[in-house]
Amino acid sequence: METTGATRRPDTSGLKYKGFKIHEVSGDERPSQPHARRDYYKIVLVTAGNTLITYGDNTVAMKGTYLFFSNPRVAHRVEDLEKGRRGYACLFSEDFINSREGKNALRDSPLTRVEDSPVIALNEAQASFMKSLFVKMLEVYRDGFPACMPLVKTCIELILQDASRIQPSQQLTGRQYGTSRISAMFLELLAKQFPVEHPGEPLLLRSAHDYAKALSVHVNYLNRSVKSSTGKSTSAHISGRIISEAKALLRHTNWNVADIAYSLGFEYPTYFNNYFKRATGQTPHVFRKQKV
Incomplete structure (x- = not known):
């Protein structure tokens, strides 16, 4: 089901042909390696097993029958605590779910709502x-x-819709944990954007909306979570980190101001000059001249 060694990776060849792949999970597997970012979603139904699931910064022990949802933006690891895991796993690309109903089901499901638990215990029915x-x-x-692929898409939509119905009564943590979790994931994602290594590779995430989209949450939820957990707004965190990086680049590189502006995601140097001056009271040129 998962990556089972340093040289073994999930077989995703079917995805390239149909955008979808499914297989049975059977036999004993070694602990998976941390799952690198992929371009596919994954739904696993475990019908038997005792496993330890690490998803983002959270670890959950699960035994019995449950669903596990893997989002391509968040790394995960699955470790068998006992032998004999059984079940099914399906993988699919976002393009595979191309109907309005399918995309709505995907957006509202535990697959993309990273503030919710990706693991759902199931009763017999x-x-x-x-x-x-x-x-x-x-x-x-x-x-x-x-x-017959439309039938497969319908099955996936039904799984996602039913999981969304079950999820509220199956959450492993409360609202406060969800708020802390999404805030921590935002701060981790923000930190990963830096340091800027090359002026030809500008920041991809510049606004609260950019980060909300990357984390698959509504921007209002992200803003509330970050403010509640840190006491600072999402925009303040982003602005502070950009200014900190701008100062480092001005002090420790020979890049011209235009290159620094571009590397930090500003379309024009004048936008960067105004942004930097509002935050520091100085223009980038004046700040650089004061470099010790």
Whole structure:
């Protein structure tokens, strides 16, 4: 199911052909290596097993039957605490779910709502329903009929919709934890943007909206979470880090101001000059002249 060694990676060849792949999880597997960022989503139905799941900065021990949702933006690791994990795993690209209903189901599901737990324990009735959907997808996938792909998409939508219905009563943590978690993920993502190594590779994330999109949450939720957890606004964190990096580049590189402006995501040097002066009271040129 997961990467099982330094040289073994998930087989995603089916994704390139159909944008979708499904397989049974059977046999004993070694602990997975941390999952690098991929361009696909993953839903796993575990019908038997005792596992330790690390997702982002959270670790959850699960035993029995449950669903696990993997978002390509957040690394995960799965470790078997006992032998004998069984179940099903399906992988699909975002383009595979191309209908309005499918994209809405994806957006509102635990697959993209990183503030919610990606692990959902299932009772007997829920497990039976989910298993029937995975079995049907596996049957269609093995038959290899492209005309049946709409049926697969419908099954995925049903899984996502039912998971969203179950999730509120299955959350492993409360609202306060969710707020702290999304704030921590924002700060981690912000830190990863720096240091800027080359003027030809500008920052990709510049605003609260950019970070909210990258974390698959609404910008208002991100702003509330960051403010509640840190006492500072999302924009203040971003601005402070950009100014800090600008000072470092002015002091420790020979890049011209235009290159620094571009590397920090400013379209024109004048925008950067005004931004820097509002924050520091000095223009970049004056600040640089004061370099010791």
